[in-house]
Every structure is written in structure tokens, then in C-alpha cells.
Amino acid sequence: MSWTKQLTPKLHSLRGRLALFYAALTTCVLLLFATMIYGTAVFIEEQEDEPIIEKERELSAFRHLLFLSLGAAIPLSVVLSTLGSSLMTRRTVKALSDLVEVASKVGPDQLSHRLKEHPATDAEIQRLIHVLNQMLDRVDRCVTSLRRFTSDAAHELRTPLADLMGRLEISLRRPRDNQALRLTMEETLEGLGRLMRLTEILLTLARTDSGELPVSKRAHLLGPLLDEVLGLYEGVAAESGVLLRMECDPRHHIETDALLFHRALANLVENAIKFSPPGGVVVVKAEPTEPADSAREGSDRELQVVVTDSGPGLGDEDPERLFARFYRSPSHRGSIDGFGLGLALTRSFVTALGGTVELRSTPRGTTATVRLPQPVH
Numbered sequence: 427m428s429w430t431k432q433l434t435p436k437l438h439s440l441r442g443r444l445a446l447f448y449a450a451l452t453t454c455v456l457l458l459f460a461t462m463i464y465g466t467a468v469f470i471e472e473q474e475d476e477p478i479i480e481k482e483r484e485l486s487a488f489r490h491l492l493f494l495s496l497g498a499a500i501p502l503s504v505v506l507s508t509l510g511s512s513l514m515t516r517r518t519v520k521a522l523s524d525l526v527e528v529a530s531k532v533g534p535d536q537l538s539h540r541l542k543e544h545p546a547t548d549a550e551i552q553r554l555i556h557v558l559n560q561m562l563d564r565v566d567r568c569v570t571s572l573r574r575f576t577s578d579a580a581h582e583l584r585t586p587l588a589d590l591m592g593r594l595e596i597s598l599r600r601p602r603d604n605q606a607l608r609l610t611m612e613e614t615l616e617g618l619g620r621l622m623r624l625t626e627i628l629l630t631l632a633r634t635d636s637g638e639l640p641v642s643k644r645a646h647l648l649g650p651l652l653d654e655v656l657g658l659y660e661g662v663a664a665e666s667g668v669l670l671r672m673e674c675d676p677r678h679h680i681e682t683d684a685l686l687f688h689r690a691l692a693n694l695v696e697n698a699i700k701f702s703p704p705g706g707v708v709v710v711k712a713e714p715t716e717p718a719d720s721a722r723e724g725s726d727r728e729l730q731v732v733v734t735d736s737g738p739g740l741g742d743e744d745p746e747r748l749f750a751r752f753y754r755s756p757s758h759r760g761s762i763d764g765f766g767l768g769l770a771l772t773r774s775f776v777t778a779l780g781g782t783v784e785l786r787s788t789p790r791g792t793t794a795t796v797r798l799p800q801p802v803h
Contacts, residue, residue, distance in 0.1 A: 444507075444511035444514070444515060445504075445507050445508040445511045445512070447511075448507035448510065448511055449503060449504040449507040449508070451507075452500075452503035452504075452506075452507055453500050453503060453504075456496060456499050456500060456503065457496070460492055460495070460496055463492065464488070464489065464492060467485065467488050468485065517551075518551055521541075521551045521555065522551075524541060524542060525541055525554075525555070525558065528540070528541050532562070534569065537562065537565060537566040537569060537570075538566070539562070540559050540562060541555045541558055541559055542555075543555050543556065543559070583621065583624065586617050586620060586621055586624075587621070589617060590614055590617045590618070590621075593610055593613060593614055593617075594610070594614065596610075597610045624767075630771065630774075639686075639774070639775075639778050641683050641686065641778050641779065642683050643681050643682055643683050643779075644681065644684075645679050645680070645681050646679065646680050646681075646682065646684055647676065647677070647678075647679060647680075648674060648675075648676065648677075648678040648679065648680045648712055648729075649674065649675075649676025649677070649678070650676070651680065651684060651687060651688065652672050652674060652676075652691075652710060652712060653672070653676075654688065655688055655691045655692050655695060655710075656670050656672055656695065656710060658692065659692075659695050659696060659699060662696075662699055663699050663708065666699055666700075666702070666704060667704030667705055667706075668699050668702045668704070668705075668706050668707070668708055669706070669707045669708070670695075670699075670708050670710075671707060671708070671709045671710070672709075672710050672711075673709060673710070673711040673712075674710075674711060674712035674713060675713070678712070678713075678714065678729075680729050680798070680800065681800055681801060682779055682798060683778075683779060686775045686778055686779055687775075687779065687798075689771070689772075689775055690771075690772045690775035690776050690779075690783070690796065691710075691731060691733070691796070693768040693769065693771055693772040694733040694772055694794045694796070695708065695710065695733060696768065697735075697768055697769070697794075698733050698734070698735035698737070698792075698794070699735075701735055701737035701738065701791075701792065702735045702736050702737045702791070703736070703737065706735065706736035706737065706791075707735075707736050708733065708734070708735050708736070709732075709733070709734045710731070710732070710733050711731070711732045711734070712729065712730065712731045712732070713729075713730055714727055714728065714729055714730070714800065715727065715728050715729075715730045715797075727799075727800050728781075728797045728798060728799055728800060729797070729798045729800050730795060730796070730797050731795070731796040731798070732793060732794070732795050732796075733793070733794045733796075734788075734791060734792070734793045734794075735791040735792055736790055736791045737791045737792060738791075739787040739788065739789070739790075739791055739792055740785065740787035740792055745784065745785035745786065745787070748769050748785060749769045749770055749773050749783075749785075750770065751766070751767055751770040752766040752767065753766050769785075772794075772796075776796055776798070779798055780798070780799050781796060781797050781798035781799060782796070782797050783795065783796045783797075
């Protein structure tokens with residue numbers, strides 16, 4: 427019975443099934459061909475004018491020769507079918523074996539493995555390998571991003587939590603008067619508010635990553651939307667000695683989600699005020715434009731919102747790096763309040779609206795450009 431146990435897995439393999447299929451097919455073809463030949467021989471003998479005994483002798487000799495031919499041809503066809511199927515599937519089986527080997531090695535800590543692409547591989551297997559490598563690339567990027575995000579979030583939460591615990595421990599070490607306790611409670615409440623804001627931001631980012639951020643677009647007048655955003659920061663800008671200015675035709679319409687548009691633009695305006703020196707100017711300009719890609723589906727035009735500040739600019743900083751979560755420029759770290767999540771949130775909101783956002787440094791400051799697709803009615 428041991429040979430049957432060894433043979434069973436081989437018969438369930440691709441090579442085994444192909445060998446059985448081709449062997450059975452060839453055998454059926456040979457039997458059908460032999461039957462046709464024998465039938466033709468019988469028909470010919472019946473048409474000839476010979477004694478019946480002579481006909482029977484010739485047919486018997488023909489059957490004997492036919493059986494000998496089949497006896498040699500059927501085993502030979504089985505052997506050739508086995509060898510042919512083995513040669514035909516060798517590259518495919520090798521590619522699938524490599525796939526299984528790589529898949530067995532892939533894990534949370536080992537996402538760098540990739541399948542080798544070879545031009546001699548079958549076209550279907552090449553496409554499979556290409557798609558799987560792309561999938562592994564996406565998984566690798568997502569896991570790396572998640573680890574970085576989790577590490578950064580833990581770091582951002584650990585510092586204020588440690589500060590709050592330290593304040594409370596100091597307050598409990600010895601009796602304090604009501605004024606001192608009240609001051610400690612106010613500082614603690616302020617720190618808790620900061621943690622609450624950070625938690626809300628992290629939840630928002632998690633919802634955008636999972637595609638659960640609700641988007642409800644409808645037509646709005648552009649002027650009131652911009653007035654609402656700038657109105658929130660007029661006091662902050664006045665305290666910083668920065669002038670806020672809006673340049674747009676208030677009669678323009680925009681089709682968007684007002685809440686997401688408001689939050690995306692608010693982050694850009696807040697950043698522009700933060701980095702503008704006293705006496706600086708922050709300009710918010712909005713106008714419809716033709717899209718950079720005229721073949722873009724679902725839109726024949728765009729709304730472009732440009733926020734320009736008069737700050738120090740980006741210098742040699744990579745603009746794309748500023749959109750990374752928790753990233754803060756080394757030159758401003760510690761001197762500017764914030765979590766380093768404003769631009770990441772802005773990109774998430776703008777992406778949810780189907781648009782793009784980019785930063786560009788100019789000699790007089792930094793320009794943030796938001797482009798939102800607008801349908802033509």
C-alpha cells in the first residue's frame with residue numbers, strides 16, 4: 427500500500443492530471459482509429475469475391491496485427507503523454523513552486539520578499555507574478571506606514587501624558603492651597619483638551635484611511651464659504667500682526683462637501699498665519715481653471731484655491747515630506763505649536779473630495795494650491 431500513498435499526491439498534481447488526461451485522450455483516439463480501420467477492412471472484404479474461409483483468415487490476420495499495434499502504441503502514448511505534460515508544465519510548476527515558497531516566507535516582519543519575473547514564463551503566470559508583486563508592494567507600504575504612524579502617535583501621546591501625570595503627582599506630594607490646586611487643574615484641563623484634539627484628529631485620519639469619511643457634495647456659493655473660514659482666523663491673524671486678504675468672485679459656485687472643504691482650507695490658512703511674520707500678508711485666491719489633464723474623467727474644469735503666505739518659505743525642504751503625519755520641520759520644531767498633522771489632514775480631506783493639494787516655495791513665502799474637480803452643468 428505504500429506505493430499507492432506515494433502515487434496519490436502525484437495524481438492530484440497538475441502534471442499527474444495532465445498526464446492522465448493526455449494518456450486517456452490518446453488511448454481513446456487510437457481505439458477509435460483502430461475501430462474505423464477494422465470496420466473499413468471488414469467492408470472491403472465483404473465487397474471482394476473470395477471464399478468466406480479466405481476472408482475470415484485475412485480478417486483474423488488483420489485483427490492480430492491491429493492488436494499488436496495497439497498493444498505497442500497505447501503504452502507508448504502513455505509514456506509520451508507523461509513526458510510531454512512534464513515538459514509542458516515544468517516552467518509553470520516551477521513558477522508556482524516559487525510562489526508558494528515566497529508566500530510561506532512572507533510575514534509581518536518579512537515583507538521584502540518578491541517573486542522573480544522571467545521572460546520565459548507563460549504569459550498568464552507572468553501576469554500573476556506581476557500582480558502579486560504589486561500587491562506585496564502595497565501591503566509593504568501600508569504596513570510600514572501603519573508602523574510609523576503608530577510609533578509617532580504613541581510618541582505624541584506619551585509626552586503630554588507624562589507631563590500630566592507629573593503635575594498631578596507633584597500636587598499630591600504635599601498639601602497645597604486652593605489657588606495652587608486650581609492652577610494645576612486648569613493646566614491639567616488644558617493638557618487634556620490638547621489630548622482630546624489629538625485623539626479626534628487620529629480618529630479622523632483612521633476614518634479617511636478606511637474610506638469611512640462621509641462625503642456629501644452639493645452646490646454652494648464660493649464667497650460665503652471663504653468668508654466663513656477667514657472669519658474664524660481674523661482674530662488670530664490680528665494678534666499675530668498678519669493681514670488676511672481674499673481674492674475671488676463671490677458669485678462663483680462650487681460643488682463640494684462644505685464641511686470637508688472648510689476643514690481643508692482652515693488648516694492651510696492656520697499654517698499660513700503661523701509661519702508669516704508680523705506685518706505679513708496671507709492671501710486666499712480662488713478661481714475656476716482648466717484642468718491640467720483635459721482627459722480627466724467626470725470633469726471639464728477645476729476650482730483652484732491658492733493660499734499664499736509671506737513666511738520664510740520651505741528652503742531645501744521636500745514639499746511632499748511636509749504632508750507626512752507628525753512631521754515637523756527641524757527649523758520650526760519646538761517654536762511652532764501643533765501636532766504635525768494639519769497638512770496630512772488637508773490632503774486626506776482634499777483627496778476625499780477628488781482633488782489634489784501641493785506646496786510650492788517662492789522667494790516671498792509658501793504657496794499651497796488646492797485643485798477640486800467641478801462638473802459642468
